[in-house]
Amino acid sequence: MKNNSIKKIIAIIIVVFAYQSCTDDFIEREPEYSIDSENYFNSEADYQNGLIACYDLLQSTYVNVLLGEIASDNTLCGGGDANDVIGFQQVDDMIHTEINSNIRDVWNWMYAGVSRTNYLLEFQDKTDFEGREIIVAEARFLRAYYYFELVKWFGPVPVKETRFNLGDETIIPRSPVEDVYALIESDLIYASNTLSYTAPQLGRATKGSAQALLGKAYLYQDKFSEASVVLEDLIQNGPYDLVSDYDTIFEEEGENSIESVFEVQYTDVQGASFDCLQCSEGNVAVGFSGVRNYSGSLFTSGFSFNVPTQETVDQFEEGDLRKDVAILDIESWATETGASYGTGYEHTGYFNRKYLPRKRSENAAGDLNLTNPNNYRAIRFADVLLMAAEAFNRGGINDAKAQQYLNRVRDRAFGDTDHQISATGSSLTDAISQERRVELVGEGHRFFDLVRTGQGSEIDGFTTGKNELFPIPLEEIQFSNGNWLQNDGY
Helix, strand or coil: CCCCEEEHHHCCCCHHHHHCCHHHHHCCCCCCCCCHHCCCCHHHHHHHHHHHHHHHHHHHHHHHHHHHHHHCCCCCEEEECCCCHHHHHHHHHHHCCCCHHHHHHHHHHHHHHHHHHHHHHHHCCCCCCCCCHHHHHHHHHHHHHHEEEEEEHHEEEEECCCCCCHHHHHHCCCCCHHHHHHHHHHHHHHHHHHHHCCCCEEECCCHHHHHHHHHHHHHHHHHHHHHHHHHHHHHCCCCCCCCHHHHHCCHHCCCCEEEEEEEEEECCCCCCCEEEECCCCCCHHHHHCEEEEECCCCCCCCHHHHHEEEHCCCCCCCCCCHHHHHEEHHHHHHHHHCCCCCCCCCCEEEEHHCCCCCCCCCCCCCCCCCCCCEEEEEEEHHHHHHHHHHHHHHHHCCCHHHHHHHHHHHHHHHCCCCCCCCCCHHHHHHHHHHHHHHHCCCCCCCCHHHHHCCHHCCCCCCCCCCCCCCCCCCCHHCCCCCCCCCCCCC
C-alpha cells in the first residue's frame, strides 16, 4: 500500500534494543542468542537497522496525540462508560494523579525513544561509511522529538546524551526546562544543517522537519525572533505548500503530500493487543476515536473516545470548508447514508473525522481496531504558517507578515479571499490562536497551545499552577530515592 516507505520496514525489531524498554531481562533464563551491545555498529547495515529502531517509538506517540485532545477543551473523553480507560477519564476531568497509567505510558515510551537514539549516537563515530552523517542527523532529530514531547508534558526532566544506566535515577537531576530545550535546539540545528529537503526514504526526517520542530521549540519558549527567522526560511526556501483541497489531507491519498513536513508512519502489517498497545504498527488512536458499533459506508467502528463538543463545533465560521472534514456529525451522516451506530459515554453526536478508521479489507492483517494505517500528520505546512504568523505578531516583529501567513490558511479554508483578517496587535494574536484551533482541531495540539499562552483556565477543571504539567509517574519518583521531586500540586 505505501511502497518504499519507512513504514514497510519499521517493524524490524533489533534484539540489541530490547533491553532498553523491557523488564523481562531480569528473569533468569538461558538465552537462545545474544548480541553484545558494546560490539554492535560495525557496518552501515547496523546503523540503518539502529535508525529504524529509533523511528519505531514514534508509533507510540498515538497516546500523546489522543490525550493532547482529551486534556483540552476540544473534546470529552467518551468511551464505553465512566470507567473505560480510567486514566483517560481522569485527564479529561483534570483529576489525574501520579499513578495514572496512561501518563506513565507517555513517560516510558518517550524515554524508550530517547534511549534508542542515545545508544546509536553513543557509537556514531565507531564505523565510517558514506552517508553516516545523515543517519546521525536523523537520530538527533528523533532525540529532539522525544525530548520535546517529554518537556512539554512534564517540564524539567532528566537529560543524558548517552544511555541511561541503572542507578542514574538517583544521581542525575531533573534538568531545568531551559537546559532540556538547549539540547533540543542543538540537535535540531545540527539536523537542519546536515539534512536536505529530500528524504532518502519516504517517511524519514528532512531539513524541513528539523527546521519546523526547531521553530516550534523556539515558539514554546517565547523566543519569537528566533522562531520567526527559522520558520521564514522554511516557508521561503522549503518545498512545502498547502494542498488545494483540505478534504484530501487526511485520506490515504493525502499522506506524505506537499503539505506534510513530518508524518508518523503507520501500517496494518502487524497487529497488537490491549496488553501491548505500543507493539502495534498501526495508529491505535484511530480505532479509539471510531464511532461505536458503526455499520455503514466509508468508516468502520471503534470505541467512541475523544468526542468533540458542541462548543468546539461552533468555533467554525459560516462557510468554513474545514468543518465537515474535521467533524463528523453522526446523526446527519446516518440520515444521509443510512448508516447505523451506537452511542457511548458522553456521546455528543460528533466525532474526530480526521482520524476515524476508514473501511479496509476484512482480510487486512492485524486487529481492525488497533492497526489502522492512518499516518499522523505531526507537522503540516499550515501549522508552520500559523506558527510563523504567531512569532511575527507576538514578537512585535511584523504584523503584515503575520496577516499574510494567517490569510494563506484562511483563503484555503473558505475557498475565497473574502474572509481575510486585517487586525493587528492583540486582536491579531487572538485571531491566530482561533485559527490554530479550527485548522488543527483533532490533531493533539490544543492543550499545549492553551498552556504555553497562559490560557489553560479555559479548560474545565484546570488548576493554574498545577495542570500546566503532568505528574512524574510515582514509580520514577520512588526509584530516584528522593533525587526527583514531584511537579507542583501532585
